[in-house]
Amino acid sequence: MAMIEVINVHKSFGDLPVLRGVNLSVEKGESMTVIGGSGSGKSVLIKHVIGLLHPDKGRIIIDGQVLNNLDEYGLNELRKKFGMLFQMAALFDSLSVWENVGFSLKQHTKLSDREIRKVATEKLALVGLKDVEDKMPAELSGGMKKRVGLARAICMDAEIILYDEPTTGLDPITADAINDLIVDLRKKLGVTSVAITHDMHSAYKISDRIAMLYKGEILEIGTPDQIRNTTSPIVHQFITGSAVGPITAE
Amino acid sequence: MASVVESRGFINSWLELLGRRVTLAISHIGAVLVFSGQTLRWTLSRPFYVKNLLKQMEQIGFNSIPVVLTTALSTGMVLAYQSYTGFKRFGAQTLIGTVVSLSMTRELGPVLTGLMVAGRAGASIAAELGTMRVTEQIDALSTLATNPMKYLVVPRFLASTFMMFFLTALGMIIGITGGYFVGVKVLGTNPVTYINNSINYTEVSDIWYGLIKSLVFGAVVGIISCYKGFNTEGGAEGVGKATTGAVVTSCMMILILDYFLSAMLW
Numbered sequence: 001m002a003m004i005e006v007i008n009v010h011k012s013f014g015d016l017p018v019l020r021g022v023n024l025s026v027e028k029g030e031s032m033t034v035i036g037g038s039g040s041g042k043s044v045l046i047k048h049v050i051g052l053l054h055p056d057k058g059r060i061i062i063d064g065q066v067l068n069n070l071d072e073y074g075l076n077e078l079r080k081k082f083g084m085l086f087q088m089a090a091l092f093d094s095l096s097v098w099e100n101v102g103f104s105l106k107q108h109t110k111l112s113d114r115e116i117r118k119v120a121t122e123k124l125a126l127v128g129l130k131d132v133e134d135k136m137p138a139e140l141s142g143g144m145k146k147r148v149g150l151a152r153a154i155c156m157d158a159e160i161i162l163y164d165e166p167t168t169g170l171d172p173i174t175a176d177a178i179n180d181l182i183v184d185l186r187k188k189l190g191v192t193s194v195a196i197t198h199d200m201h202s203a204y205k206i207s208d209r210i211a212m213l214y215k216g217e218i219l220e221i222g223t224p225d226q227i228r229n230t231t232s233p234i235v236h237q238f239i240t241g242s243a244v245g246p247i248t249a250e
Numbered sequence: 251m252a253s254v255v256e257s258r259g260f261i262n263s264w265l266e267l268l269g270r271r272v273t274l275a276i277s278h279i280g281a282v283l284v285f286s287g288q289t290l291r292w293t294l295s296r297p298f299y300v301k302n303l304l305k306q307m308e309q310i311g312f313n314s315i316p317v318v319l320t321t322a323l324s325t326g327m328v329l330a331y332q333s334y335t336g337f338k339r340f341g342a343q344t345l346i347g348t349v350v351s352l353s354m355t356r357e358l359g360p361v362l363t364g365l366m367v368a369g370r371a372g373a374s375i376a377a378e379l380g381t382m383r384v385t386e387q388i389d390a391l392s393t394l395a396t397n398p399m400k401y402l403v404v405p406r407f408l409a410s411t412f413m414m415f416f417l418t419a420l421g422m423i424i425g426i427t428g429g430y431f432v433g434v435k436v437l438g439t440n441p442v443t444y445i446n447n448s449i450n451y452t453e454v455s456d457i458w459y460g461l462i463k464s465l466v467f468g469a470v471v472g473i474i475s476c477y478k479g480f481n482t483e484g485g486a487e488g489v490g491k492a493t494t495g496a497v498v499t500s501c502m503m504i505l506i507l508d509y510f511l512s513a514m515l516w
């Protein structure tokens with residue numbers, strides 16, 4: 001059974017349609033990456049998957065539960081299965097690193113601060129960070145922030161991890177280290193992942209399958225090899241990063 | 251003929267603009283009312299973030315004490331000087347205490363405290379929440395199964411409401427003390443007469459009217475500042491607009507509500 005099903009999802013903001021009938025299915029343990037240009041609706045799609053946005057039409061089913069039908073309590077219970085890494089990490093400025101990582105544990109468990117700090121330290125070690133527990137987010141580099149964001153995403157042993165542009169804004173070496181980390185975490189934790197990116201190097205490396213979102217619809221889905229050998233001129237232009245072709249720069 | 255067509259076009263476009271502005275204003279009022287309803291709803295439901303509330307009480311209340319004290323002291327002292335000048339002309343200097351007490355309790359205490367807190371704490375709330383919105387920290391809270399309204403808005407709303415009450419009470423005391431200092435120590439009014447007139451002509455209800463106003467002003471500053479911050483769009487520029495909007499709207503609402511509350515609590 002699919003872990004995530006997006007069925008005929010439509011979403012408009014005012015008069016601007018962003019998603020025009022998106023269909024996507026992600027199997028349990030699979031790593032799916034959605035690629036597409038800026039403004040193609042990738043972020044809107046991922047926000048629907050975790051219930052930050054609600055579709056005008058269509059359904060989202062997570063692990064057999066229809067997300068659209070859930071009330072606030074049900075949605076929060078479902079969200080405990082998720083971890084999300086934001087584009088700019090979205091760490092809480094006013095909290096230290098360990099407090100950021102252990103935020104969910106603080107809110108949803110009865111663990112003491114000492115125990116939470118211990119778990120946070122373990123998760124930070126898992127993403128390759130040590131001795132940063134007491135630092136504030138402002139003291140961290142971009143790559144470190146992403147790692148802390150990732151540690152926060154996995155702190156409650158999430159079954160699904162969503163990655164919003166995981167390598168954007170990082171230098172190529174740090175970006176590749178984050179890619180390795182994503183692959184490594186998936187192997188260690190066996191989680192289902194959905195990433196959105198326009199970084200093709202990252203997409204090829206972290207994905208089992210890649211879906212191309214274009215003008216609010218999924219244009220093509222396939223394995224990294226299938227996408228590399230696509231016959232679609234739109235997908236081909238996007239993955240090769242050419243300015244010449246059917247897609248015009250905005 | 252051409253000028254008639256031009257003027258009709260001008261009137262049409264002007265009416266269209268007016269219609270858009272009115273629609274936008276109504277939709278904003280509706281959104282603020284919905285936001286207020288949600289805030290009240292979440293205020294009454296578990297869990298209660300006591301630590302967040304205490305932190306906000308410190309930031310909104312305790313940290314506003316210097317600015318409120320300065321404003322109240324200055325106002326009380328100036329009021330004593332100005333009343334003395336006017337009252338001396340018909341030999342009623344002994345009533346300075348009454349004027350200062352009534353003004354500080356019924357009107358100036360709550361209004362000036364409200365305006366000062368709107369300027370200091372309201373701006374801070376809107377800027378903080380606005381920054382959290384544009385850096386996706388509010389979305390991150392939701393993804394961590396934590397209701398941002400409960401976690402962020404409710405503590406600020408409660409802190410703003412209750413700390414405005416205490417700050418206003420403090421402002422009243424300091425303003426009256428400032429008036430006493432100028433009236434008695436500087437202008438030489440008899441201290442016993444000053445105090446007697448202050449007490450005899452100021453009723454407990456005058457103090458309560460002022461404090462009730464302060465609760466309303468506190469709630470308004472809290473709700474508007476949180477609403478503006480929570481609905482920030484468009485990066486740093488958006489945060490700037492939200493902050494300005496929070497202060498201006500809060501101050502305007504305080505002045506407008508002051509009239510209606512004064513009329514109701516007459």
